[in-house]
Amino acid sequence: MIEVDVGLTIGAFSLDVAFRNNTGVTALFGQSGSGKSLTLGIIAGLMRPDSGHVRLDGETLVDVEAGVFVPVSRRRIGLVFQDSNLFPHMSVKQNLLYGRWFAPRDASRIDFDAVVETLGIGTLLSRPPARLSGGERQRVAIGRALLSCPRLLLFDEPLAALDMQRKLEIMPLIERVRDEFKVPIVYVSHAVEEVARLAHRVVVIESGRVKFIGDPAAAFGQLTAAPAEDRFDLCSVLEARVADRSPSHGLVALDHPAGVIWVAGPVGAPGAPARVIVKATDVVLSLTRPQEISMRSVLAGNVSRIKLDGPLAVVEVELSESSHLLATITRGALEDLSLKAGSRVHALFKSAALHEQAVSVGDAV
Template identity: 70%
Template sequence: MIEVDVRLRAGAFSLDVAFANGAGVTALFGQSGSGKSLTLSIIAGLIKPDEGYVRLDGDALVDVERNVFVPVSRRRVGLVFQDSNLFPHLSVKQNLLYGRWFAPRGERRIEFDAVVETLGIAKLVSRSPTGLSGGERQRVAIGRALLSCPRLLLLDEPLAALDIPRKLEILPLIERIRDEFDVPIVYVSHAVEEAARLASSVVVMDGGRVKFVGDPADAFNRLANSPATNRFDRSSVLTASIDEVSALYGLTKLRHPSGTIWIEGSAGRPGGVARVIVNATDVVLSLLPPQEISARSVLWGKVANIQFEGPIATIEIELTDDGPLLATITRGALEDLSLKEGSQVYALFKTAALDERSIGVANA
């Protein structure tokens, strides 16, 4: 359990942050300048707050009132930045083993071979960091942090400097670390797809303050409903169970309480849970059950709210046992369908419109 309740004045910027979460990934989410990295630095022990405390499994890492401040070297916290910060004069293996020095001998429960296998870096161990790609360097940096056998892993936008293919290499590895090594993670990001895929809890920050703490679906659905959010950035995070994989067509069928979602590729084992991001501009509404159309994903729900922005209307559809689904349509379409709060509708979206790379999976 990570518990944070701190305040800090840094020039004109004021930080006042409080949140708590158990196992899994806690995502600190917000735009640049919201205080995410500053909060991470306080947890790591790089900065001392003016007031408050940070506790890990009940142990105080810092408690200003009690005059407790555990040094960075004794916090047993692994830290990975955007820049991997590897030692250029050491080999990859030496970089990895460097983290081992920070783990007490009796608590070295994370094995070298397991980390190398999980991160897929066996072929890199004899090489110099200077000859590695950005994605390879980040793998090694994560491995070094893991081999310190940390009580907590802190990742400060570890994918921000990587291109899309490299990000897609690292994201599944972070999922494996989350699921297999049983180390709680605090993950800083301003990318919805990263936080929605990885996190069990999202801390939404703005201007040094916490605006919301909750599961990814609640957090991002709230953000999407904000009038300040551009319609092209509005999306819904849906949770569905993995039903079956169609090897013939290369699709996975997800069972949602309000209908069926189809995604490309194999999302995991049947019985697992998938988290899917649906863009509001990709949703089509119908008053009748759809027939003979190409859209494979269909959910049934009730109109809960309608917001207008010029000629555009954003419809919030209440689904069964899940967060709302947002759909963006024109006011003309709204009037043609005679939609109002309480109307029953079918929401359709194409499998090809769903980015399977951002889908998070937790296997049963």
């Protein structure tokens, strides 16, 4: 169990963040400068808060009022940053073994070979960091943090410096770390695809304050929760299950309470839970269910909220009690369709617009 309730003022910026979680990955999500990394630094012990406390598995790491502050070296927290921070004069194996120095002798040790196999770095052990790609360096950084036998892992934008292909290689490895080693993780990111795939719980932070806490589907589908992002970044996360039916022209059906979502397969075994990211600018709204159209994914729902934004409007569609979808349309389309709260609509989006490698299938859902 990680429990955080802290306050800190630095210049004109004020941080006041509180959340708790007892399993899996907790994602701190928000725009740059919102206070995500500052919160992570307080948990790690790199910063001292002005007020509040941090507790991990019942142990108090920080309590300003009680005068408690456990130093970084005694917290047993593994850190992975955007820059891997590997020691350049050490080989990959030496960097990995360095993490062992921070593991208490009486701690349950994570097996070296298991970490190497999980992260796929067996062929890299003799190399210096200078001969590694960015993705390979991050794998080694994750391994070093794991081998310190941490009670908690902190990831601070670990994939921000990587291209999409490298990100898609690393995310399944973080999933394996999450699922196989069972170490709780606090993950800082402003990338929806990372949070939707990895997190059990999302803490949306805006201007130093917690705006919303919930699962990814709730955090990214409702106007009251969604961070104020550029319209091209606004998206929703839909939870569905892989349908028990044969693929159609290479597409796999995902069953959702509001309809069927088609994605390029394969994405998982029949019955497996799945999360799909849909960009608001990729969604088309119709008052009737279109028949002769190329879009395969059609979900039915009711308009629950509308937010006007200059010549555009963001429409929140309630697909089911726990599922919402955002659509960005023009003000003219809003008026032509006479959309208002309660209007029955069909939301359509192209299967080609869904990145099948970013579909999350398994334990995080």
